[in-house]
Amino acid sequence: MKFAVIGGAGLIGSRVVEVLNAAGHEATPHSRSTGVDIITGKGLEAALDGVEVVVDLTNSPTFDDASPAFFRASMDNLLAASRRAGVGHFVILSIVGVDEIPVDYYRAKTLQENLLKSSAVPYSIVRATQFMEFIESVLSWTADEETVRLPRTPIQPVAAADVAATVADVAAGPPLNTTVNLGGPDTYSLDELGRITLAAKGDKRSVTVDDAGGMFAAVPGDALTTQKGARIAPTRYTDWLK
Numbered sequence: 001m002k003f004a005v006i007g008g009a010g011l012i013g014s015r016v017v018e019v020l021n022a023a024g025h026e027a028t029p030h031s032r033s034t035g036v037d038i039i040t041g042k043g044l045e046a047a048l049d050g051v052e053v054v055v056d057l058t059n060s061p062t063f064d065d066a067s068p069a070f071f072r073a074s075m076d077n078l079l080a081a082s083r084r085a086g087v088g089h090f091v092i093l094s095i096v097g098v099d100e101i102p103v104d105y106y107r108a109k110t111l112q113e114n115l116l117k118s119s120a121v122p123y124s125i126v127r128a129t130q131f132m133e134f135i136e137s138v139l140s141w142t143a144d145e146e147t148v149r150l151p152r153t154p155i156q157p158v159a160a161a162d163v164a165a166t167v168a169d170v171a172a173g174p175p176l177n178t179t180v181n182l183g184g185p186d187t188y189s190l191d192e193l194g195r196i197t198l199a200a201k202g203d204k205r206s207v208t209v210d211d212a213g214g215m216f217a218a219v220p221g222d223a224l225t226t227q228k229g230a231r232i233a234p235t236r237y238t239d240w241l242k
Contacts, residue, residue, distance in 0.1 A: 003027040003171065004051040006038060006078065007058035011133065012093060015164030016055060016171070025172065027055075038074040041081065048085040054078065055091045055171050060108060067108035075115040082121050089175045090121045093167055096129045096156075096181055096230075097223030103215060113179075122175030128163045129156040129183040129224060132240050139194050142213040148198065149210035150191040151217040156225040157193065158184040159240050162233030183226035184233050190216055193237070200241040 003020055007013045008029020020027035028047075030036040036043035038058060048054065056078055060067035082090055092112060099110045116123050130138070135157060142149040166182050188196070194207040211217055216224070226232070 001025045001052050001172065002050055003053045003055060004047050005029050005055045005057065006036070006047075007031060007056065009033065010057060010059070011131075011160050012164050012167065013055075013057040015161060016057065016168050019165055019168035020172065023168070023172065038077055039070070041077040044077060044081040045084070048081050048087060051085060051087055053089040053091065053171050054082050054087050055167065057093055057167070060105065063105040065104045067105050068111050071108050071112040072115065075112055079115070079119045079121055083119075088122055089171065090116060090119075090123045091167065091171045092116055092123075092125055093163070094125055094127045094179075096127045096183060096226055097219070098127065100223040101219055103218060122177060124170045124173075124176040125179040126163075126167050126170055127179055127181045128166075129158045129226060131163065132157045132159050132184070132235075132237055135193065135197055135237075138190070138214065138216070139197060141215065142210065143205070146205055148194050148205055148207050149213040150194045150207055151211045151213055151219075152189040152191055152209060153216045153219050154187055154222045154225050155190050155193055155216070156183040156187045157237045157240075158182060158233045159235035162235050166231060166233070181226045181230035182233060183230055185236055186238075187225050188237075196238065197241070200238075 008017050017027045017029045030047045036047045060070040098106045191209050
């Protein structure tokens, strides 16, 4: 099968391209560096010529209230080009609990999902939990030289390699016209995850529980974790840290 992987040079995109090509498909990465601009539409016609599946792994350059405009423009252009090219399957990567979390970027990702669902293009949505690769960044939001302040929000980290494998698997199958949820095998409170991470890296800072600290303090209940019926990835966070 022939795939166009939009955002194919990123953390997940580059892995998806590798997995698909290793399976015998023809997956081509596209980005501004290859002459494709999803905001202006430049290069999209050529990029989707003869393509059976589009995998959109692009991301907004900002995480603030400008992010909805990015996803609206990019999806409008990608979906219109996909319809013209006769694309039979459109796949996006989203976030577990995205429609339950009251922050600008999550609202923008929800908009992206809704635009895809309301289009005439057959689709699949893969929602993943927080990437293991981003945990250190999460800790840095509320850290100083001595302490990291973290809420007790439940979190279920998943490895980027497992996310890419799932996206590739879904993309190579028939359109689901629904959402697949993916999470790691273990769930931690974020403050516990912080302690595990710092200890593994020999970082002597302490973790203090602060239920108002950082973006994830606004997360209700267990919104960042998968529920019954989700796919569970194999990689454990403690093994990934090694």
